[in-house]
Structures are given as C-alpha cells and as structure tokens.
Amino acid sequence: MPKTLIFVFCSAVVMAGAFAANRSLPIVEQNTPAPVASLSEFGVGALGRIEPQSEVIHVNAPSVMEPPVVEKIMVRVCDQVHAGQVLAILDSNRREQADVDLAKASVLLAEKSLAQIKAGAKTGDLRAQEELIARTRERLKLAEKQLERAKELRKNRAVSEDDLDTRVADVDVLRRELAQHESALVALAEVRVVDLEKAEAEVARARATVQRAEADLEISMIRSPIDGEILKIHTRVGERIGSEGVLDLGDTRQMDVVAEVHESDILKVALGQPATISMRNLNTTLHGRVIEVGRLIGRKDVLSSDPVDDTDARIVEVRIRLDDKDGRRVSGLSWAKVEVTIETSKSHSSSTDMSDASNPAGAQGLSQ
Known part of the structure; x- marks a missing residue:
C-alpha cells in the first residue's frame, strides 16, 4: 500500500512539472506556406x-x-530524292515494257494503213487500169x-x-466493157468515206492500247511522291512487298514534333x-512553336516508361514546328521520343504572380 501511494505521488509531480514547463515556452506563430504552382501552371x-x-510516308506498290x-x-x-524519281522496279516491268513496244508497233501499222487509204490506189494499179481502158477504146473503134x-x-x-447483127452485138459489148473499166478507174482513184473512218478508228484503238500498256508499265515502277530523304528500306530485291x-x-528539311496532349489540357493550347x-x-x-492543334481525340501512340502511367489516356495531337537550327540537328532522328512543355498564356501569368509573391517588398516598392 505505501509503495502504491509513493508511485501515484511521483506521477503527479512529473505531470505538474511538464505542464509548468509548457506554459513557460513562448508561442511560435505558424505561417501558412506559400502555394506551390502545379505543372499545369508552368505549361x-x-x-x-x-x-x-x-x-x-510509307511508299507502297499498287493494290493487287x-x-x-x-x-x-x-x-x-x-x-535525297525528288518527286517523280523511280525508287524501285517490280518484276512485272519487263513484261509491261514488251506490251508497250507491241502496242506502239500496232499504232505504226494502223497509221500506215490509214495513209494508204488516204492516198488512194497505188500508182501501178491506176496505170494498169488506164491502159486497159485505152485498149478497150481501140477495140471499140x-x-x-x-x-x-x-x-x-x-x-x-x-x-x-446475121453478119450485120453480129457486128452490132460486138460494138454493144465493147461499149459496156469500156464503161465498166472507166467506173473501176474512178473507184480506184476515189477514197471511200467508210474505209477512211474504219482506218481512223483502227488508229485510235491502237493508240488507246498504247496508253493502257504505258499505264500498266507505270504501275511496275514505284516513284517518289515528294522531295525528301529515304529513311528506311523494308523490302529487298527478290522479296514480296509486305504490309510495311x-x-x-x-x-x-523541316522537322516537327508531334505532342500527345491530354484531352483535359487541350483547351489551354493555342x-x-x-x-x-x-x-x-x-x-x-x-x-519551337505550335503550328497545328488536332481536331480528333485518340489514344496514346508514344508510351511512357512510368509503370503507373495511364496508357489508355485520351489525347489530342499537337504539331510543333522546330526552329530551323534545332530542326537541322534532329533531321536524322525521326520518331525519337521526347518530352514537351507548351508554354500556355496561363503559365506566363502564373510565373509573374509567383515572382511577385516571393518578393513582397519589391512588389510594395513598385506599387509605391
């Protein structure tokens, strides 16, 4: 019992001393820390x-x-290539070239036939017919x-x-023969419209065949759509062209950065x-500077290495034109991953407000 009383008495003394010491300490005024700007306030x-x-640009062959x-x-x-330059030749090129040559030969043949019809009969045929007419006239005389x-x-x-009738019949026969020969001569010298139109149609068809063959030949050659630089070759000689x-x-010559801005921040970008x-x-x-703000919302294409990052975040692509000097520095780094900070109008005002808050004396001096 005495031990219990002694323990209680000692505890009371300790508590009283601690209370008195606490009352004697000065009260320290707690200042509220200045707010720290978030990342969005800086941009x-x-x-x-x-x-x-x-x-x-993924250059591919025509769909077949x-x-x-x-x-x-x-x-x-x-x-470095220019627009229209041949980049690759397909295995069908030789066959298509042969078709073009054959079609051009058909055009030459059709054109010669047309020229012959326009010129009429050959000189030898006309001369032979004229001689036949001359002999018939002599016989008629x-x-x-x-x-x-x-x-x-x-x-x-x-x-x-009867002899007289025979002579009359001979004259009639010769007159008819002469008329026939003269008509044949006119036909030989005359160019018939129907023959001319047919020959012209043959020429037109042959030329159309050439155009189709040349179009097929063009398909067998892959040309550059723009002036630019070859970045990577996916298909080698002897290989079939794949999906790439x-x-x-x-x-x-001019490089850009495509930033994937979260949809919640896109209204801050201009x-x-x-x-x-x-x-x-x-x-x-x-x-660089923002030159284009996308109009569609999609999913991330550039993934972060942070394991807790939201890979399914919805983003808007913003195109940034690099300064000329910086663009030349990274001209060989297409698709390199970068981190982008776009300085929004809010970021400028936030920076100014923070500088004023960190230097109140200076702010008062300016106000005075």
Whole structure:
C-alpha cells in the first residue's frame, strides 16, 4: 500500500512539472506556406515524337491480288530524292515494257494503213487500169468501123443480116466493157468515206492500247511522291512487298514534333505558343512553336516508361514546328521520343504572380 501511494505521488509531480514547463515556452506563430504552382501552371506537359514536316510516308506498290516482287531498288537510306524519281522496279516491268513496244508497233501499222487509204490506189494499179481502158477504146473503134462497113455491104446485099447483127452485138459489148473499166478507174482513184473512218478508228484503238500498256508499265515502277530523304528500306530485291511497304520517306528539311496532349489540357493550347522539347537520352533541349492543334481525340501512340502511367489516356495531337537550327540537328532522328512543355498564356501569368509573391517588398516598392 505505501509503495502504491509513493508511485501515484511521483506521477503527479512529473505531470505538474511538464505542464509548468509548457506554459513557460513562448508561442511560435505558424505561417501558412506559400502555394506551390502545379505543372499545369508552368505549361502543358506531354510526351511526343519527332517526325518530318511531311510526316513519314510509307511508299507502297499498287493494290493487287498478289503482292508483287521487287526486282530492283534504285535508292539507298539517306539518299535525297525528288518527286517523280523511280525508287524501285517490280518484276512485272519487263513484261509491261514488251506490251508497250507491241502496242506502239500496232499504232505504226494502223497509221500506215490509214495513209494508204488516204492516198488512194497505188500508182501501178491506176496505170494498169488506164491502159486497159485505152485498149478497150481501140477495140471499140475497130468494131465500130467494121459495123459501118457491114452496113454499107448490107445495102448491096454483100453480107447477110446475121453478119450485120453480129457486128452490132460486138460494138454493144465493147461499149459496156469500156464503161465498166472507166467506173473501176474512178473507184480506184476515189477514197471511200467508210474505209477512211474504219482506218481512223483502227488508229485510235491502237493508240488507246498504247496508253493502257504505258499505264500498266507505270504501275511496275514505284516513284517518289515528294522531295525528301529515304529513311528506311523494308523490302529487298527478290522479296514480296509486305504490309510495311517498300520504304519510308520524309521531307527532313523541316522537322516537327508531334505532342500527345491530354484531352483535359487541350483547351489551354493555342497556335503560336512557344514549346520546349527535351531529349533526355541525348541531354538536348529543342525549341519551337505550335503550328497545328488536332481536331480528333485518340489514344496514346508514344508510351511512357512510368509503370503507373495511364496508357489508355485520351489525347489530342499537337504539331510543333522546330526552329530551323534545332530542326537541322534532329533531321536524322525521326520518331525519337521526347518530352514537351507548351508554354500556355496561363503559365506566363502564373510565373509573374509567383515572382511577385516571393518578393513582397519589391512588389510594395513598385506599387509605391
């Protein structure tokens, strides 16, 4: 019992001493810390990728039932090409070239036939017909003379009536022959409209065949759609063209950054806003300005290495035009992943407000 009383007494003494010590300490005024600006106050952050101004173009062959085989590649990676330049030749090229040559030969044949019809009959045929007419006329003159003599002799009854009739029949036959030969000569020298139209139609058909053959030949050659640089070749000689196409091409003279801005931040972004682009792997910083704000909401294409990052976030693509100097520095880094900060109008005002809050004396001096 005495031990219990001693323990209670000691506890009471300790508590009283602690209370007295607490009352003797000065009260320290607690100041509320200044608010720290969030990332959105400094600008809109996003992941992005570097790509040419023209974007990366996947050059492919025309759609056919069976993928064609590449017979020849005319370029190499890093080559500068111009629009219309042949990049690759397919295995159907030789066959299509032969069809073009055959069609052109058919055109020449049809044109010669047309020229012949326009010129009429050959000179030799006309001359032979004229000689035949001349001989027939001579025979007709002789027959007419014999008929006149027969008529005189018939008056004196020197010839029979049958002989006279024979002479008359000979003259009639020769006159009909002469008329036929003269008509044939006119037909030979005359160009018939129907024959001319038929020949012209043959020429037109032959030329159309050439155009179709040339179109098929053009399909067997893959040409560059733009002026640009060869970025990658997917299909080699002897291989069939796959889903990736023959090669990738882009105009690297001007490089852009495509930032994937979260849909909740897109209303803060406007054309002309400055942007800072960081490439951590290369310890490089680039600069540019917003030139295009997308009109569609999609899903992320550039994924973060953060395991807790929202990979299914809905984003809007914002295109940033790099400064000329920075664009030249990264012209060979298409599709490189970057971190983008777009300086919005709110970020400028937030920076100013924070500087004023951190220096109240200066703010008062300015107000005075």
